[in-house]
Amino acid sequence: MTAYSRFRERKIAAQETERLGFLAHELRNLLNAAMLSFELIKTGRVAVGGSTGQVLDRSLLGLRALVDRSLSEVRLDAGIDRLELIAVAALIDEIEIGASLQAKGRSITLVVNSVDRTVTIEGDRQIIAAAISNLLQNAFKFTHKLGTVALTVRATPDRVLFEIEDECGGLPPGKSEDLFESFAQRAHDRSGLGLGLSICRRAAQVCAGEVYVRDLPGKGCIFTLDLPRKPPPPLSVVDPPDPQLTPGAVRPRSGRRA
Numbered sequence: 001m002t003a004y005s006r007f008r009e010r011k012i013a014a015q016e017t018e019r020l021g022f023l024a025h026e027l028r029n030l031l032n033a034a035m036l037s038f039e040l041i042k043t044g045r046v047a048v049g050g051s052t053g054q055v056l057d058r059s060l061l062g063l064r065a066l067v068d069r070s071l072s073e074v075r076l077d078a079g080i081d082r083l084e085l086i087a088v089a090a091l092i093d094e095i096e097i098g099a100s101l102q103a104k105g106r107s108i109t110l111v112v113n114s115v116d117r118t119v120t121i122e123g124d125r126q127i128i129a130a131a132i133s134n135l136l137q138n139a140f141k142f143t144h145k146l147g148t149v150a151l152t153v154r155a156t157p158d159r160v161l162f163e164i165e166d167e168c169g170g171l172p173p174g175k176s177e178d179l180f181e182s183f184a185q186r187a188h189d190r191s192g193l194g195l196g197l198s199i200c201r202r203a204a205q206v207c208a209g210e211v212y213v214r215d216l217p218g219k220g221c222i223f224t225l226d227l228p229r230k231p232p233p234p235l236s237v238v239d240p241p242d243p244q245l246t247p248g249a250v251r252p253r254s255g256r257r258a
Helices: 002-042 051-078 088-105 125-142 196-206
Strands: 083-087 109-112 120-124 148-155 159-165 210-216 220-230
Touching: 002 051, 051 088, 051 125, 083 088, 083 125, 088 109, 088 125, 088 148, 120 125, 120 196, 125 148, 125 159, 125 196, 125 220, 196 210, 196 220
Parallel strands: 109 148
Antiparallel strands: 083 120, 120 220, 148 159, 159 220, 210 220
């Protein structure tokens, strides 16, 4: 029993060292690319809006995504989860801002469907946002240039499905489950730590949900984050009070006649 415990501790320590090494390597690569691009821009010989500026933009976005992913992993490892009621439409609006920049940097079209404003879920907002962002980053990474990535939210009476469809060309047979293992990489592009999908699965489990993938042979994949739907708070169906009106005041009428 003692020998097994020691072996397990050494294995965990080795995995942590490997993870730290991957993280440092990726941070260095992104930082070097950003610094080199900035140095070229400072000379005045290249335009900020040109290809060098795009490299700088992608590097900074990559750094931010890597830090966000690392922070989410820390929260998951530490068991930090702050459950709150989340309006799905507002969450998607926030995620779309950063995702659009990443898609543009890779010459990919991002399509996001409209979301019913009454749909709500419960969970840790940061962890759920990181999970969806990781799925989008994964889709951008493996979708060919000038391709399309679609983010669709479908709601049933008791579930909310976040579907990210890419154009990766499809999966090799029997590789669906392997994608969610830590440090798994599924293409020649070895950038990233291979932790994104693993974090997505852990994030889904923390929020009483699951994540799975459906292969579209010859076209791509659809990754789905499946979470329980929660009823919105009662006040959400009532117009918010006008802060300019004091108690007992009368709301001014519009000049339009019925």
